[in-house]
């Protein structure tokens with residue numbers, strides 16, 4: 133089974149995010165492979181380890197995003213594709229989906245895997261748009277997957293619990309956090325990653341033009357939210373419990 | 387002016403509650419408001435959708451919309467859009483609606499904005515970032531219809547007393563384009579009141595250390611009475627409680643009278659789901675935890691001591707009358 137995993141390079145997930153003067157998120161070199169994409173990558177690796185095939189990690193981003201692909205390769209992906217292009221700066225969900233869909237369209241694949249939502253953009257819509265652009269089936273919020281006659285059989289997290297679905301291939305799925313425990317790259321994996329194929333593409337290589345990826349929405353204003361008057365912080369002791377109970381009584385809930 | 391539409395998934399209880407919120411907002415943005423109701427019971431839902439502001443309800447009662455998530459609904463919407471050319475379509479934020487909106491975007495080539503918390507105008511959406519610290523206004527360009535996914539509880543749902551004309555949808559979707567099919571449903575129902583409706587929400591985080599400790603939150607909830615128990619994503623990902631407990635960006639949005647955060651640090655993605663609470667109480671052993679700074683009452687201390695004592699204190703006050 134040939135699996136494509138979409139992995140995004142995001143600003144340091146542990147850091148404090150900031151906006152630049154252009155209202156875009158500041159993306160420094162201290163970014164990382166989106167931790168939310170590692171669950172899908174782990175799922176892909178396990179699938180291919182079990183039945184053979186190929187895992188390709190695909191990322192759209194600046195030059196620095198290579199570091200994210202290196203990590204994906206070190207975890208075990210067979211090859212990587214970086215789509216980087218000056219025209220992609222500030223790309224919105226539609227532009228991103230067009231680029232990633234075009235990257236899929238040019239290869240053979242059975243399953244494409246994305247995160248449920250990216251840590252920095254969290255639109256959560258890019259994978260479904262990709263699926264429709266390539267005219268494929270899809271399932272979001274997958275937490276378990278197995279092969280089935282129909283293609284795949286998955287558990288999908290839903291508000292009330294979980295659903296079991298069957299889906300033909302090719303399909304584009306998103307994998308939830310908590311689906312598995314993503315592996316750490318081993319030293320051997322890190323060494324091997326350096327030898328693995330890494331392809332770099334611009335949007336013209338994908339048959340797209342700058343118009344196709346021009347943003348259709350623009351930030352016009354950013355303001356600080358009115359600061360909520362901070363409350364009181366007390367240290368647990370004699371009256372902390374009574375104070376909480378007082379507050380509950382004041383709120384008329386006890 | 388062309389119409390504003392609201393996507394209204396229909397579930398067994400009727401139209402999705404957030405669709406009624408969106409209709410309430412939509413009618414302030416223009417006088418032509420329609421709902422697209424999909425799922426068995428869609429025609430019957432038209433009355434409620436109409437009373438909340440839809441003058442037209444495009445209704446698809448076919449079970450295909452609930453058996454096959456995403457694709458058939460997007461297909462129906464795309465066909466309707468081709469016929470009627472709305473200016474704007476509002477979607478409630480659910481996994482299914484995100485998939486529908488995402489797929490529709492591929493068909494219409496129009497802009498799609500997620501996580502909106504307000505719509506200051508027909509071509510403008512507002513969102514909050516960095517856990518609500520900054521408010522961002524986005525201008526929606528490109529071809530119509532603009533698509534906006536709105537976070538639940540962004541607006542109150544208020545009936546206006548109108549009624550809707552029902553237009554049945556006759557979209558025929560080929561079998562091989564229906565996509566994934568649901569073959570089993572498993573409910574992980576929680577006891578007690580619903581998280582979104584409870585006047586008191588007690589949420590547990592990684593600080594609880596394991597599933598057993600949720601027992602002390604349950605006990606506190608029963609001491610209070612009418613309280614629901616929720617969780618941070620860390621507790622859900624660890625498998626301590628089901629996803630239906632999750633509060634935050636990828637979980638539920640709650641606005642109770644009192645929110646009690648227990649062993650939760652207050653990450654940005656958690657905060658967006660609970661900052662609308664009227665009063666926030668936090669119990670955390672780390673004096674630097676961000677949740678303490680946003681709480682009306684923050685208590686620095688060990689939850690394993692404080693929570694049982696609190697339950698006892700409430701019971702004592704009760705019996706003292």
Ligand SMILES: Cc1cc2nc3c(=O)[nH]c(=O)nc-3n(C[C@H](O)[C@H](O)[C@H](O)COP(=O)(O)OP(=O)(O)OC[C@H]3O[C@@H](n4cnc5c(N)ncnc54)[C@H](O)[C@@H]3O)c2cc1C
Nearest residue numbers: 591592593618619620634635636637649651655656671689
């Ligand atoms: C795209 C994306 C979406 C996300 N969506 C969500 C979401 O919907 N909801 C959500 O909650 N998170 C979400 N997160 C995760 C979020 O970033 C945090 O990782 C998560 O909220 C942390 O959970 P926590 O506060 O329980 O754990 P931690 O951050 O580990 O905090 C545990 C706290 O418990 C305290 N503690 C430990 N022991 C005790 C004790 N004995 N007594 C008192 N206090 C104690 C500690 O001091 C600490 O502050 C999302 C992340 C991403 C990237």
Ligand SMILES: Nc1ncnc2c1ncn2[C@@H]1O[C@H](COP(=O)(O)O)[C@@H](O)[C@H]1O
Nearest residue numbers: 138192246247249250254255256257258
């Ligand atoms: N620039 C990108 N490069 C690679 N994958 C991406 C990119 N943007 C989004 N994705 C994928 O789509 C998922 C959802 O992203 P989003 O719609 O931005 O929340 C992510 O978890 C990734 O798997």
